[in-house]
Amino acid sequence: MRMLRVGRWITAIGLVLLAGVYVRALVYTPLEASQGLAQKIFYLHVPAAIWAETAMFLVGLAYLFTKDPRLDRFAASSAEVGTVFCAIVLTTGPIWGKPIWGTWWSWDARLTFTLFLFLIYVGYLLLRGAVADPGARARFAAVLGICGMCEVPFIHLSVYMFPTLHPMPIVLQPGRPKLPASMLETWLLSLGVFTLLYVGFVVQRYAVSYLREQLEAMSEA
Amino acid sequence: MRSPNLVRHAWTIASKDLLVELRSRTAILSVAVFVVLVLVVFHFGRDPTAVSNIDLAPSILWVTFTFAAILALNRAFQIELENQALDGLLLAPIDRSSIYLGKLIANLVFVAAIELLGVPLLALFFNVPVLPVLGPLALVILLATIGFVSVGTLFSAMTVRTRFAELLLPVLLLPFMILPLSWAARATGSLFAGRPLSEVDGWLNMLAVYDLVFVVLAILLFPATVNE
Numbered sequence: 460m461r462m463l464r465v466g467r468w469i470t471a472i473g474l475v476l477l478a479g480v481y482v483r484a485l486v487y488t489p490l491e492a493s494q495g496l497a498q499k500i501f502y503l504h505v506p507a508a509i510w511a512e513t514a515m516f517l518v519g520l521a522y523l524f525t526k527d528p529r530l531d532r533f534a535a536s537s538a539e540v541g542t543v544f545c546a547i548v549l550t551t552g553p554i555w556g557k558p559i560w561g562t563w564w565s566w567d568a569r570l571t572f573t574l575f576l577f578l579i580y581v582g583y584l585l586l587r588g589a590v591a592d593p594g595a596r597a598r599f600a601a602v603l604g605i606c607g608m609c610e611v612p613f614i615h616l617s618v619y620m621f622p623t624l625h626p627m628p629i630v631l632q633p634g635r636p637k638l639p640a641s642m643l644e645t646w647l648l649s650l651g652v653f654t655l656l657y658v659g660f661v662v663q664r665y666a667v668s669y670l671r672e673q674l675e676a677m678s679e680a
Numbered sequence: 681m682r683s684p685n686l687v688r689h690a691w692t693i694a695s696k697d698l699l700v701e702l703r704s705r706t707a708i709l710s711v712a713v714f715v716v717l718v719l720v721v722f723h724f725g726r727d728p729t730a731v732s733n734i735d736l737a738p739s740i741l742w743v744t745f746t747f748a749a750i751l752a753l754n755r756a757f758q759i760e761l762e763n764q765a766l767d768g769l770l771l772a773p774i775d776r777s778s779i780y781l782g783k784l785i786a787n788l789v790f791v792a793a794i795e796l797l798g799v800p801l802l803a804l805f806f807n808v809p810v811l812p813v814l815g816p817l818a819l820v821i822l823l824a825t826i827g828f829v830s831v832g833t834l835f836s837a838m839t840v841r842t843r844f845a846e847l848l849l850p851v852l853l854l855p856f857m858i859l860p861l862s863w864a865a866r867a868t869g870s871l872f873a874g875r876p877l878s879e880v881d882g883w884l885n886m887l888a889v890y891d892l893v894f895v896v897l898a899i900l901l902f903p904a905t906v907n908e
Contacts, residue, residue: 589842
């Protein structure tokens with residue numbers, strides 16, 4: 460199928476570029492003064508986090524209004540990719556935390572709430588697995604997705620209310636980014652690559668679920 | 681014309697649920713015993729010489745309420761499964777949102793009854809000075825309860841028609857409960873520690889906004905969970 464091939468190509472290009480981002484991050488981007496090498500994980504951690512959260516927003520898309528099965532398929536694909544990206548954030552976070560904070564896990568507000576985002580995703584996938592009827596599955600998933608979407612701003616607000624060890628946002632903040640230009644360039648490049656990876660994964664996953672539905676329809680007929 | 685009917689129908693459904701509960705009393709008694717047991721387990725699960733009661737009290741209170749509420753929420757739509765009662769409700773010429781509102785009111789009364797038992801027991805078992813902060817504490821409990829019961833009622837309408845309903849509800853609901861719970865636990869901690877009320881303000885505001893957003897959202901989304 461053409462879509463699956465396109466998805467594979469996008470993902471492959473994304474993965475090659477990701478290697479490129481890391482070459483650039485390690486060789487051509489200056490070392491951060493206080494954190495040293497550990498800061499390099501930032502180029503992986505933050506773009507993954509941004510897409511992990513954005514995927515949640517996309518999941519809540521207007522399936523309920525249109526009842527279009529394509530939207531539901533897209534929501535399911537996006538949630539699965541979001542789960543993987545959340546897992547990347549939750550893995551890279553502690554790897555950075557060990558040398559910088561001196562502990563793998565700190566129950567820091569952001570870390571905790573990324574964990575909850577991850578759990579919402581897992582719950583979403585579990586709910587999809589537990590409903591047999593495709594129509595009900597799509598509606599339930601949309602309801603949970605929209606609730607998840609509305610939860611995210613509260614999570615963000617909470618970050619500022621709890622005492623935290625997590626670095627405050629330095630790119631997406633009021634005023635201009637506080638990052639030196641060379642680091643910002645590497646970071647933006649990485650964000651672009653992660654966007655490509657997100658699109659590639661979702662397209663592939665979408666194609667797979669479409670094929671599966673076709674197969675099920677054929678076996679029933 | 682529509683909104684008075686909405687409330688009236690909701691109240692009819694809520695009073696039906698509460699009447700069923702009042703006649704049988706099985707669920708409320710089980711949950712009440714459960715609350716006592718959780719509080720007792722908490723006592724044996726800690727070293728009283730190492731952790732003072734006052735430090736642990738907010739956690740005890742909110743963990744107990746969390747589990748008791750989940751037990752109560754599972755019940756709301758479970759009772760409608762027998763004899764296809766839910767289909768009957770859906771066939772009634774009323775707004776679907778009023779079914780949700782009715783269930784929400786019944787659940788709130790149910791959970792509030794459990795909390796009315798839980799707070800004095802906490803004060804009794806753990807010697808926590810509840811009386812001086814009763815007013816603000818009641819407000820914190822009320823706001824937090826509305827928050828997680830509104831989401832929980834919505835979710836239980838979905839999970840009740842899945843396999844493993846009793847297991848799936850907490851798995852879906854806990855990530856949503858954690859936010860209001862964490863704010864409520866902080867506020868409760870400040871209250872028990874005798875901190876000024878101004879310290880609790882921020883948490884109360886967050887809880888109120890959370891309630892507003894999720895009650896409105898659940899009213900809008902509920903019809904999607906029952907439409908055939």
